[in-house]
Amino acid sequence: MSELALLYNFLAIGGLLFALGLIGFLVRRNMIVMFLCAEMMLQGISLSLVGFGRYHNDWGGQMLVIFIITVAACEAGIALALILMLARRAGNLDTAAWQDLREDGQPAFLDRQVPEERLEDRVWPHLTPAGSEPPRDPERELHRPRV
Amino acid sequence: MTAWLQKLASGIPEPARHVLTCATFWALVAGVIGVWLLLPTRLRYGKALGSLLVAIAGVLFAFDLPLLGDWASQVVLWLLAAVTLGAAIATIASQSPIYSAIWFALSLLGTAGLFLFQGAQFLAGATVVVYAGAIVVTFLFVIMLAQPEGHARYDRLTWGGLPKILGVVSAGLLVGILTFMLGRAKQEATRPTEMAAAPAGAVAARHAEGGVLNERHVANLGRRLFGEHLLSVEVAGTLLLVALVGAVAIAIQGKPRLAQRIEEALR
Numbered sequence: 001m002s003e004l005a006l007l008y009n010f011l012a013i014g015g016l017l018f019a020l021g022l023i024g025f026l027v028r029r030n031m032i033v034m035f036l037c038a039e040m041m042l043q044g045i046s047l048s049l050v051g052f053g054r055y056h057n058d059w060g061g062q063m064l065v066i067f068i069i070t071v072a073a074c075e076a077g078i079a080l081a082l083i084l085m086l087a088r089r090a091g092n093l094d095t096a097a098w099q100d101l102r103e104d105g106q107p108a109f110l111d112r113q114v115p116e117e118r119l120e121d122r123v124w125p126h127l128t129p130a131g132s133e134p135p136r137d138p139e140r141e142l143h144r145p146r147v
Numbered sequence: 148m149t150a151w152l153q154k155l156a157s158g159i160p161e162p163a164r165h166v167l168t169c170a171t172f173w174a175l176v177a178g179v180i181g182v183w184l185l186l187p188t189r190l191r192y193g194k195a196l197g198s199l200l201v202a203i204a205g206v207l208f209a210f211d212l213p214l215l216g217d218w219a220s221q222v223v224l225w226l227l228a229a230v231t232l233g234a235a236i237a238t239i240a241s242q243s244p245i246y247s248a249i250w251f252a253l254s255l256l257g258t259a260g261l262f263l264f265q266g267a268q269f270l271a272g273a274t275v276v277v278y279a280g281a282i283v284v285t286f287l288f289v290i291m292l293a294q295p296e297g298h299a300r301y302d303r304l305t306w307g308g309l310p311k312i313l314g315v316v317s318a319g320l321l322v323g324i325l326t327f328m329l330g331r332a333k334q335e336a337t338r339p340t341e342m343a344a345a346p347a348g349a350v351a352a353r354h355a356e357g358g359v360l361n362e363r364h365v366a367n368l369g370r371r372l373f374g375e376h377l378l379s380v381e382v383a384g385t386l387l388l389v390a391l392v393g394a395v396a397i398a399i400q401g402k403p404r405l406a407q408r409i410e411e412a413l414r
Contacts, residue, residue, distance in 0.1 A: 003350075004336040005213035006265075008329060012212060013228050013261065015325045017235055017254075019318035020182075024239030026314035027186055029301040032244050032285060036251045039278070040235055043258050046270075054265050054360075057353050059371045063379075065270055066372065069277050070383045074390035076281045080288060081394040093244075094301035111304055125245055 003055055010051030018044030031083045031093045035076075042072050170211040171326050178204035179319035185240040186311060187303050194240075201236060205229065213336035220264075227264060231257030242302050248286045252279065266360045269368050 017040060024037030046065045053061020083093070090097040099109050159167060166172050181200030184193045209228075215221045234254035241247045255278045262271040305311045326333075353360040361367055372380060 002213070002216045002336060004332060005215050008213050008332055008336050009215070009224060009228075010261070010265065011329060012208070012326065013231065015322050016208075016232055017258075019322045020232070020235040020239060022321065023182060023186075023314050023318045026317075027305045027311050028239060029305065030244050030247075030299070032288065033239070033247050033302075036238060036247060036285070039281075040238065040251065040254065043255070047258065047261060050262055050265050050267050050270065054267075054353070057358050059359060059368065062267055062270055062359070062368060063371065063376055065267075066273070067379060067383055069270075069273055070387065073277060073281065074386055076284075077390050077394040078397065080284065081397040084288070085397055085400065092299060092301065094299070096301065096306075109306070111300070112307070125249070 007051050007055040011048050014044045014047035014051065016044070017041075017047060020044075029095050031086065031095055034095065035079050035083065038079075039072060039076070042068055166327075170207045172323065174204045174207035174211065175319045175323050176204075177201075177207065179315050182236065182240075182318075183312065183315045185236065186315070187240075187242055187305055197240075205232070213333055224261075224264060227257055227260045230254075231261060244302065245286070248282060252282045255279070255282065266364065269365050 021037045021040030021044060024040065025034050028034055028037065046068055049061040049064050049068075051061075053059065086098065087093050096109055096111075102108075157164075177200045181197045181204055184197030184200065209225060215224065231254050234250045234257060237250040238247050238254060241250060255274060259271040259274040262268075262274060352358055355361065356363075357367060
């Protein structure tokens with residue numbers, strides 16, 4: 001197996017993964033999806049690092065990836081706490097809800113056309129029920145306390 | 148056909164001709180348009196056309212990559228890369244955040260497979276364990292916070308037409324520049340002499356004691372981690388502790404203070 005070709009392949013795959021994460025982070029507005037895209041960029045970097053480590057027969061690449069995973073775990077904890085706070089205050093996960101933080105004199109961002117939602121797009125995952133069904137309280141179903 | 152193309156290409160000055168005759172360039176063009184179509188859009192057949200263009204781009208890009216010189220590993224590598232990148236595209240293209248999270252989990256599994264492909268066994272396991280845990284937590288958050296009735300407005304929209312185009316094109320340019328800079332490495336990798344005469348000494352060094360492909364891989368990794376990098380491990384542990392405290396502090400701030408709640412109750 002040609003080691004240089006292997007390195008080149010992994011650099012290309014890592015670069016593509018990073019670019020896809022970049023697109024998602026720049027384009028999507030859902031805070032949770034943006035967070036997932038940031039993690040995707042880290043994965044792309046990790047792939048390149050492991051590729052370099054193998055090519056040079058050096059453990060540094062893999063060590064760095066271990067610390068990347070650690071830092072990503074810290075980032076996930078703090079980001080989820082922040083997202084929870086922001087979602088509680090704004091009532092949704094939209095980043096545009098926080099555009100009051102923009103600089104003085106910047107025009108406000110407005111949604112121009114909201115597309116109609118087609119019926120075939122409204123698909124949600126079907127979760128297979130597991131275990132015994134808990135007893136239902138019809139009163140509680142009518143007045144569901146806010147989660 | 149080819150002669151006609153060559154005649155056409157000879158009229159173009161050198162650096163531009165070099166780029167225009169490169170399959171990676173056309174793969175990136177097709178990929179950029181395809182991803183642009185796949186992102187939340189108002190076009191009727193945007194998804195189907197986008198998927199087709201992305202598939203074409205993937206084939207073109209793979210066509211231009213240097214071969215490993217071993218068919219079994221080549222097929223495995225292409226499969227893993229297709230799973231990872233396809234799931235990554237689906238992550239950013241899904242309208243519902245729940246599907247995004249599931250596709251991202253699949254992309255992580257593909258990444259773990261790629262780690263394993265390179266002999267990084269511990270990292271493959273750690274990626275699955277750590278990120279699978281993180282993904283399950285994210286998933287629960289999504290289920291708790293997302294609106295159950297239909298998709299949210301902000302999931303069916305982006306920041307508008309121009310920012311979407313700019314984002315996709317800048318990412319395409321980034322990959323283009325990276326592959327352009329790596330051109331010499333690719334030329335060396337595709338040279339038949341390099342393929343035929345694999346440096347036996349280098350391969351042996353990787354499998355020798357202390358090399359990255361040694362069979363006592365995890366033991367070696369642990370020795371390095373807790374030997375050379377012991378201080379870094381301590382710092383990382385401190386960082387985790389600080390992040391934990393910070394997350395708790397941020398989450399508690401969202402609730403009204405006890406005194407405030409008593410005051411509201413008395414009013």
